[in-house]
Amino acid sequence: MHSEHPPLFLKIAAWGGVIFLHFPLVIIALYAFNTEDAAFSFPPKGFTLHWFSVAAGRSDILDAVMLSVKVAALATALALVLGTLAAAALWRREFFGKNAISLLLLLPIALPGIITGIALLTAFKTLNFEPGFLTIVVGHATFCVVVVFNNVIARFRRTAYSLVEASMDLGADGWQTFRHVILPNLSTALLAGGMLAYALSFDEIIVTTFTAGHERTLPLWLLNQLGRPRDVPVTNVVALLVMLVTMIPILGAWWLTRDGEMVAGGGK
Template sequence: MRSDRTGRSGRSPLMLKLAAGAGLLFLHLPILIIFVYAFTTEEKSYQWPPPDLTVKWFAIAWERPDVRDALWLSVRTAATATAVALVLGTLCAAAVSRTRFFGREAISLLVILPIALPGIITGIALRSAFSLAEIPFSFWTIVLGHATFCVVIVYNNAVARFRRTSGSLIEASMDLGANGFQTFAHVILPNIGTALLAGGMLAFALSFDEVIVTTFTAGQQATLPIWMLEELVRPRQRPVTNVVAMLVVAVTFLPILAAYYLTRDGDQVQGQGK
């Protein structure tokens, strides 16, 4: 058995491995059960093990217009909120990391605050603001609600990368006659591009499966997670709900996995705790 210089063993104790395995099983076994029930032939009740397996529910889920409408709304909302977050988050990160001004730390705190607050507080605050301003609930109210925390994701990724980018590169570009746009396109963007891409993927994943804030800002509209909640309360075809759950897991897991591989060589991925 190998040991490091401090004399400690290079292998983890057996009990620690068992505890880690039990923790992972506790977290992921319910998800695997949902996947299995997406193939069951039972429509109203669950039996274990499932009496028989079928793939018909995937076709049924796709043919239901309420599922397609909810999916399309979730995709549009997540894409738009991510685009807004990329612009605002990058601008805030550039201002905070590259310049010094009075109140900079306070502004940084205010930008990060939405992801630290409970979602229900953010939802109630937004709903109250929309009501006071007499803004009707629509697609854009959902986008604004999601953008409040998506901006934080992009901001944390971008500001960490900005702080790792040498200011001398920007100064050299300006000294050589490049204007602001050329400096951004040829110097800044190549250095922060992967951080922005990772932040955008994380923001899209979090927006796609957001429930609490959406509940307060959607009105009568139903994104895919809201549709799932309604189906769990008043189920019609339970396996269809499980099929949709598989889709939500895939759409949220793949961007997060891609973001991890994009930034796995550093500690610049921040703010994914929500």
């Protein structure tokens, strides 16, 4: 009989990886509360909420936050529609090129962000679209669609098509079948996919750099702050808030899909 418990060195390696990944985040969170007169000292000298009030009073921060919220909301809505329709099309029918289409849908999130960003910028320039709000939304939607598609197609594969056939046999039309049979089965997958897509869009920076033009989302604002050392305390506060905003939907998506064996990413 093999032991169900992993070896000690694997546990140590796992915890070491977790600490390595999260230690910088802890430092940022810690310095967001550092005292006003010792913002650059180590170790921190005290606790204060002063920098939070400073950040709340900065119009440039509020504008960047609102832009990121709008972009993430629109990109997520677009991804929910396109990702769900793509998943439904690939679930119901077998046809030539189905695997190729699945691969093409996954490529935007598999490719490095800089490749996707350059490709999008080239396409927009070819079509004479000036980079701005709409190009950011389209750029974010390209990888948000993948997240929604993965979750929805995984749920479709766990849904018996006989339910749809039974609904049709009982006299339901296509819309009634979708509303009363398919949608309830997809609800948590759609919610989880939407939450993940929103989190990814809210803190995306690489693709945004190529598609933003003169617009400045919150991640771009943070990148610009790297050249302003006197604003480090405020930057830490904003970075902490971004971490919290993106962490909550990711944890929520995990909780909604924690029992699904075929949820996208579950086998990784």
